[in-house]
Amino acid sequence: MPGVWFDELSVGQLFQHPIRRTVTEMDNVLFSSLTHNPAQLHLDEEYCREHTEFGQRIVNSCFTLGLMVGISVGDTTLGTAVANLGWDEVRFPKPLFHGDTVRVETEVIELRESRSRPDQGIVTFRHRAYNQHGDLVAECKRSGLQRKRPAG
Template sequence: MQFYEDISVGDVRESSGYTVSKSEVVEFGEKYDPQPFHTDEEAAKDSVFGGLVASGWQTAAICMRLNVENSEDIATQAGVGVDNLRWHLPLQPGDTLRLRTEIIDKRPSDSDPSRGYLTTRHEGRNQDDELVISYEATAMIRRKATE
């Protein structure tokens, strides 16, 4: 298990990829973001995207999955915020998204010596290495026990 003290600013992790299917795009869109370009392939052809695309929130949720799978060995206690969220390109059915995560800041907790905070920059890229989504996130990380 990696604790706060084991992690350095500049550390980078790359996830495996996740391929999103058309049925997932439509199901998510119907449930959470029912705009025609997420739910109706024919209507999506007349949209600004020219076809069916995943909701940006689905793209962010896929990134969350990739992040969790790629950091299971880190003593994360909870997320505390996301900043600078940007969607650069739409995620289309059949695209494979992978996540690059870099530690950009680290600070101990002022109120609890058992934890610290890490801020990470995340970039989700498709199979053509095009930037799809980017954001910064801050999480609470457990510190090593001190005597």
């Protein structure tokens, strides 16, 4: 099982996730279409060339958020998560473009024993996503309910 048990985590622990992902036009267009997001910023290249400071389409920020968290799962919560409790302080300081390659790091920023579930705890992660130039393109805090190592 690749995930980490709650009692194996420590505040300040940093995961440099080995998986990287180059974002494609298909990723952006399909995600935007599947989620019924018709924003020209994601779908209309000509509009973006003529009317935006970027001069090209930008990747849907909800896709960026999902990709950032998804890349982290294998090293942190795969097989040990009970539930995702929420995302806070979600930020996109720079846009992500088709062809950008994303790398992600995750820091454990808070741990708390569950008062109602003695075999579980609440972990808060800070996820950060960077493009191939080292620019921060997304970050968030994510809280989740995580299993402790089974007794035995």
